[in-house]
Amino acid sequence: MKKGLASIKDVELGIQHIIADIISKDRDVLDLLHKLKEDANIWLTTSKSRPAKEAKTDNKKDVKKGRDGRKDNKDKAFVESKFETYFNFSVPIKSVKPYQVLAVNRGESLKVLSVKINIPDLVLHDLVKFCGRHWLCRGLSYSLRRRIIDQSIGDSYTRLIQPLLVRQVRSELTRKAEHAAVEVFATNLKTLLLTPPLRGNTVLGIDPGFRNGCKLGITSHTGSLLATDVIYPPFGRQINPDSDSSACKLKELLVKYNCKLIALGNGTACRETEAYLSDLIKNGWFYPLDVQFTIVSEQGASIYSCSPVAQKEFPDTDPNVISAVSLARRLQDPLGELVKVEPKHLGVGMYQHDVPEKELSCALDEVVVECVSFVGVDVNIASHCLLRRVAGLNSSRAEKIIEWRSNNGPFINRQQLKQVKGIGPKTFEQCAGFIRIIPETAQKKNTNSAENSSQRKKQKLSIDDTENPLDRTWIHPESYSVALRFIAKCGAKVEDLGKPDFVSKISITVTTAGLKELAEEFDVPEAQMKLITEGLKVTPEHDLRSEFQKPLFRRSISSLEDIHAGAVLTGRVRNVTHFGAFVDIGVGIDGLIPQSRLRNTRLRLGDRIEVKVFSLDIIRRRISLGLLRAL
Missing domain, CATH: 1.10.3500.10 (Tex N-terminal region-like)
Structure with a gap:
């Protein structure tokens, strides 16, 4: 046995x-x-x-x-x-x-x-x-x-x-x-990427620090780098600004470039730098400039500054300073700058390190593509990082577009995309509606005009290279014929696209005839007709992101010790999770509104709200808030 x-x-x-x-x-x-x-x-x-x-x-x-x-x-x-x-x-x-x-x-x-x-x-x-x-x-x-x-x-x-x-x-x-x-x-x-851009403003980006100083990067209204520097503010010491080299350097930069906006990173020494700037503004140091600052998330900025993309864009610049430039650009064009960073590094999630990386990356990549496609990109100035996120394009096709742009000058119309190697009829059909041709950048002079001219002559161009005003809208080329017939019905000219009189004629026709009847007349679905009419009513300078909440600017701050239970404050939502919302109330740390005190209100990133302080734990640096109302 x-x-x-x-x-x-x-x-x-x-x-x-x-x-x-x-x-x-x-x-x-x-x-x-x-x-x-x-x-x-x-x-x-x-x-x-x-x-x-x-x-x-x-x-x-x-x-x-x-x-x-x-x-x-x-x-x-x-x-x-x-x-x-x-x-x-x-x-x-x-x-x-x-x-x-x-x-x-x-x-x-x-x-x-x-x-x-x-x-x-x-x-x-x-x-x-x-x-x-x-x-x-x-x-x-x-x-x-x-x-x-x-x-x-x-x-x-x-x-x-x-x-x-x-x-x-x-x-x-x-x-x-x-x-x-x-x-x-x-x-x-999605909410972060669709933050409204601050176009037309020169911005000073500050990446705060103690030992290595505060890195400065100032960018023009187009995002071009104007100057960089490093200052070492005398944190915690009362020094007359006239004898403070850091204050003098700041004023010199801001006055020289007529810069009134500062983007301050929220990393190490943010609180001290914020207090430093507030004192200078309060004492009128930057007069006659009315200087304001806002806190910008540094998440992913250091990773980007050391990346090959950043080194290619700023070949001879210190990576520490590149992060300051990135902060300034995040204020000017959040989408264009944030797409350079892997989405998982942007820090707007909940327990992101406990989530399967592949599932998270796939979901976030889809969001980025959706946002880029929603806003659209100017094909003549868009970076490789932005182009590769357009629906239908990838890294290789984005490189080919930039290569074509470099060899032949700016794109004049969307049809020229078909000349780019790798972009066939199917790819063109997918991406064309998200590509914009903006006249100001399409007519930009190319430095190698003589060389480009000879290259153009050698090419057998089978596509018309004349400008088409509809290329600046979100209307897809497949709908151009319907759009032109509709414009004719309105008694307008396509060359006047975006002008007040043109927009007025479009609006009157839509109101008078009705969207459903117009769709039947032009034999297209009602949704497509609505897309065409809305696209024709938009002015050239309109940005879809302008409907979202803008950044919150300040001239001074409060201290954690200055607030107390029962205080009513205003702030901006910084993160939203299932257990509540984190709110920046201007005291250096974010307060938390628990789900039970949100009063059945659905908040989003960037929302401006009024809150009440319920409890304060200075030792653990925790602030418990309650929502009063959305502003």
């Missing part, structure tokens, strides 16, 4: 394990478990994990440990304080929030939390009844058979089925939470 089966008890145990395995894999049992799992009142319970037993060490190691012991204990206490809410936490899995699941998962991975899934006894009771009907009702009935099957059901549940249910519940909760986190990130990213 084999070892392990020397007694009847061992034989019965072996039979029990075989039957338990059969039960756990039976299709009918699995279907029952799925139904029970959906109906049962299963709870998620967490508690503070017990510290692991320390191994015995010799005295020398204990002495060595003592030197760093206090620091380690302080770091551990700091980490644990973040999960205090979950030290005695219990909630039905049907009511648990996505952010709670992600927080519990992170606490468990850091060995701070102990997590349990409590499955009610009703599941075992129903399983026993099912197995009795399924197996015991068949064949001979005798005590030994009943006993072994009853033991097998209990063993199968304890050893195989219950752990399976726990794994499935945890997996489903995590999957749903991760999906929700990706949705939050995508929604916030």
Whole structure:
């Protein structure tokens, strides 16, 4: 006889394990478990994990440990304080929030939390009844058979089925939470990318710092780099601006380039630099300029400044200074600058490091393409990073467009895109509606005009290179014939596109005839007719992003110590998650409005709101707010 089966008890145990395995894999049992799992009142319970037993060490190691012991204990206490809410936490899995699941998962991975899934006894009771009907009702009935099957059901549940249910519940909760986190990130990213641009303004970007100083980068109204510098403000010291070299350098730059706007990065030394600028503005140091500043997120700026893209754009510039230039451009054209950074580095998500990277990247890339396509791009000045995000284009095609632009000068019309290698009829159909031809940049002189002229003569151009005013709109070339017929019906000329009289004629015709009737007259869907009429009513300088919230500018700040519970303040929403919204109220740290105090209001990034301070924890630097109203 084999070892392990020397007694009847061992034989019965072996039979029990075989039957338990059969039960756990039976299709009918699995279907029952799925139904029970959906109906049962299963709870998620967490508690503070017990510290692991320390191994015995010799005295020398204990002495060595003592030197760093206090620091380690302080770091551990700091980490644990973040999960205090979950030290005695219990909630039905049907009511648990996505952010709670992600927080519990992170606490468990850091060995701070102990997590349990409590499955009610009703599941075992129903399983026993099912197995009795399924197996015991068949064949001979005798005590030994009943006993072994009853033991097998209990063993199968304890050893195989219950752990399976726990794994499935945890997996489903995590999957749903991760999906929700990706949705939050995508929604916030879309709002961030569609932040209105501040066109026509010269901007000074400041990347604050202590030891390495505050890096300065000033850009023209077109985003071109004008000057860079580094200053070392005397933080915490009262110095007359006249004897402060940093203040003098700032004033000299701002006055020289008539710059009234400052984009201040929100990284290290932001609070101190903010106070420094506020004092200078308050004392009238920049007079006669009315200087204002706004806080700009630094997320991803340092990564971009060290990237090949930045080095190619600024070949002889210090990467530290490039980040300041990027901050200024983020204010002038957020979309054009932020597309240079991988979306996951922009920091507008919830537990983004706990989400599968591939799923997050795919979702965020789709959002970027959607935003770029929504706004449209000027093909004659768009960067490679921007062009490759246009629907239908990729990195290779974007390079070919820039190469064609470099060799032949600016694109005069959309049809010339067909001359670019790699852009066939299908690609043109996908991207043409998102490409804009702006007259100001299309007529820009090319420095190599003689060389380009000879190259143009050698080419056999089969496409007309005359300007088409419709190319500056979002109307697709396939709809041009309908658009021209409609313009003729309005008694207008396409050459007058964007002029007040032209827009007036279009609006009157749409109001008088009606959109539905016009669609029937021109034999196109009503949605397409609406797109055409709306495109013809837009003025050339109109930007779709202008309908969204603009940045909040300041001339002074408050201190964390200056506010108190009950204070009513205004601020700007900086991040939106499932557990609440983070709001910049101008005190150096963002306050949190919990979901319970949002008053069923759906906030978005950039919204300007009025809030009330509910509680203030200066030591932990936490501000709890309540929403009063949206402004």
